[in-house]
Amino acid sequence: MMGTVRGTREIARAAVKAELAEVAFDLFRRNGYDQVTVNDVAAAAGVSRSTFLRYFGSKEDAVLSVLDAQGRQLAEKLRARPAGEDDWTALRRSFDFILEDYRENPSGTLALTRLVQQTPALRARRMEKHSGWRPGLAQALADRAGLPDPPPLAPLVRAAAALDCLSLAIDRWTSSDGSLDLAALLDEAFAALTDR
Amino acid sequence: MMGTVRGTREIARAAVKAELAEVAFDLFRRNGYDQVTVNDVAAAAGVSRSTFLRYFGSKEDAVLSVLDAQGRQLAEKLRARPAGEDDWTALRRSFDFILEDYRENPSGTLALTRLVQQTPALRARRMEKHSGWRPGLAQALADRAGLPDPPPLAPLVRAAAALDCLSLAIDRWTSSDGSLDLAALLDEAFAALTDR
DNA sequence: TTAAATATGAGACCGAGTTTCAGCAAGGTG
């Protein structure tokens, strides 16, 4: 399977979007999410309100649009796990690529997760995105197990629980200011599910 | 421990609130949540917009304020479970009182869960409420197990996973138009967690 | 060069939610 072909147009769009996201994030972090209006961000980025809202469907997405790619990758990673592996191990291992981001850039990710944690609107939106990942992950689990369509409750429940482990581990890591080991926290969370 | 003393004032307030909720629900169900404005509901209930928004902090809460009581009761029920019981059984059993509502009034609960399922804003708000229940349930589990403060990840993870079971089972039951057995679905969901 | 597609900006518009203020009914006190 080939990577998606991206014209110069698309690349330019992505660059602008990244720029806007960074401007927005800096403002939010400095002055607080609720204190900064969409107008403020647009003005700071030298762009109109309309344009800003065309790049991000909502104010929250200026912070959380990174998660969209993560969700897609996550389903891929899960499908790439060896066939014999049990659900919990497969789910846990498919999270590894996310942990890399946190390991490579702790200060950046910490700033972001802190902002999310402090802002109810962002917390809620993150949960929505996570819950949007559930069907894809559940389908991946069902396919791996050769389950009939439509899949029963079990894979959905496991996907949901695993995603909870991820968010809860990240939240705890954030609360510790990054001093705890995120991978260990995630293992601990999964253990709470698999140990009797 | 005695029940809370409620003056006539409080009772009147509760009655008005219930009346408003019903008017709102009927309108939402008939015309769709997004098509009905807060003004519409207020007018239909013969009350001002201000008053409506004083009773319910938000439009969503006109539908979902019932969950607030459920959350409080849930923590109580969990604390009332026998000491020796394992976490999963205690969590599962503490959900029983919720299932009673569904058994007693299937058509009403079906209409409500359908509305919630069809409306992204309501789905999101329900998730927020559920996630707000997690700390209370986790604390109850930690207290039962005699865990030190602050509780580790495990009880939080288990509370979250159990609540996912509840929502997923209810959603599946709703999708089946109430034809499946909700208690069996909930058992099935929990089994996906406890079975290896 | 021309024509079609695409990105931007501007402004009107809608609806949720907050805040302020004024009126009003109920209940207690002298």
Next chain:
DNA sequence: CACCTTGCTGAAACTCGGTCTCATATTTAA
């Protein structure tokens, strides 16, 4: 009975996020 306090209500102004429309570039393709 008159008085005053307390709390509920309605009206209106305001902020802000999000949608929609239209006009105007700017680019790409033919």
